[in-house]
Amino acid sequence: MSSLKSLRRFALPLALAAGLAGCTSPSFKADVSRFAVPLPAPSGQTFAVVPEDPKLAGGLEFATYANSVAAEMEQLGYVRAPAPERADLLVRFDYRVDGGRERVRTDLSGAGFAAGPWGPWGPWGGGFGRWGWGFYDPWLAGPNVRSYTVYTSGIDLKIDRAADGQRLFEGKAEAVSRSNRLPRLVPNLVDALFTGFPGNSGETVRITIRDDEKTVRTVD
Numbered sequence: 644m645s646s647l648k649s650l651r652r653f654a655l656p657l658a659l660a661a662g663l664a665g666c667t668s669p670s671f672k673a674d675v676s677r678f679a680v681p682l683p684a685p686s687g688q689t690f691a692v693v694p695e696d697p698k699l700a701g702g703l704e705f706a707t708y709a710n711s712v713a714a715e716m717e718q719l720g721y722v723r724a725p726a727p728e729r730a731d732l733l734v735r736f737d738y739r740v741d742g743g744r745e746r747v748r749t750d751l752s753g754a755g756f757a758a759g760p761w762g763p764w765g766p767w768g769g770g771f772g773r774w775g776w777g778f779y780d781p782w783l784a785g786p787n788v789r790s791y792t793v794y795t796s797g798i799d800l801k802i803d804r805a806a807d808g809q810r811l812f813e814g815k816a817e818a819v820s821r822s823n824r825l826p827r828l829v830p831n832l833v834d835a836l837f838t839g840f841p842g843n844s845g846e847t848v849r850i851t852i853r854d855d856e857k858t859v860r861t862v863d
Contacts, residue, residue, distance in 0.1 A: 670853035673835035674862055677814040677842040682802070685720025691730035692716075695737035695799060705736075708829045712736055712800065715837040732811070733803045738832070740796040740823050747790045794823040798832045812841055816850075 692709040699705040712734060713723050724730035795817060802812040816836040822828060835850035838857055842848065847862045 670851050671818065671820075671831045671835070672849060672851050673816045673818040673832055674847060675814065675816045675835050675838070675842070675850050676847040677812070677836075677840075677844065679812040679814075679841040679844045682811055682841060687722060688731040689722045689724035689729065690716050690732040690734050690802075691724045691727040692734045692736050693727050695735045695801070699737075704825075707826070708738055708833070709736060711830050711833045715833060715840070719840065730805055733805050735801040735803065737799045738797070738825060738829050740794055740825055740828065743792040743794045743823060745790055746793055747788065749788045791821060793819050793821060795819050796823070796825070796828045796832065798829060798836060800836060814841075
C-alpha cells in the first residue's frame, strides 16, 4: 500500500506538468473578411487614419490604435499625411468588444489524464469504466465543471480615395477570447487584418498568430 501511495504522489506532479506544458505557447486567432478593388501601387500616396465614429476623434485611445494601423500602411509603402485633408487615402477605422457571454465546460475524465483501459500509469491507473489505485480514482476526482466568460472583439477598416470618395477596401477582423482588454486585442486584430493584405476579395480566412509565426486557413 505504501508503494502505491508513493506512486500516486509521484504521478500527480508529472500529470500536472504535462497538462501545463501544452499551455505555454498561447496563440491568437481571428476571422478576417476582406473586400477590395485594385488598390493603387504604393508610389508616394499619402494616407490618414480617421475614426469611423466621429466621437472618437481626438481621443488618446483611438490615436494609439490608429498608430498600429498607420504602421501597417507604412510597411506597405504608403506615406502618412500630416493631416486628413492632405491625404490621398482616408483609412476609416473602428474597434469594439462586447459584454461577454458565459460558457460552461465539463470534463468527464476528471483531471483529464486517464486514457485507455488502464490509464497512463499502467495497471495502477483507472480508465473509463474501471478504476483502481491510480491517479484517476473516482474517490479523488470526479467530473470537472467550470464556467468562464468569453468576449467577441473586432475591428473594421475602410479605405476611401479622398479625391472622389470611391471605396477601395473594406475589411473586418473578429476574435473570441477570454480577455476584453482592447489595448491587448486591437493590435493583434490589426496584425491579423493586414496579414496577406489586401487578400482575396470576398474571402474569409482564419489567421493564427503564434510566437511571430502565422498560419492562414480559409474558413468555409
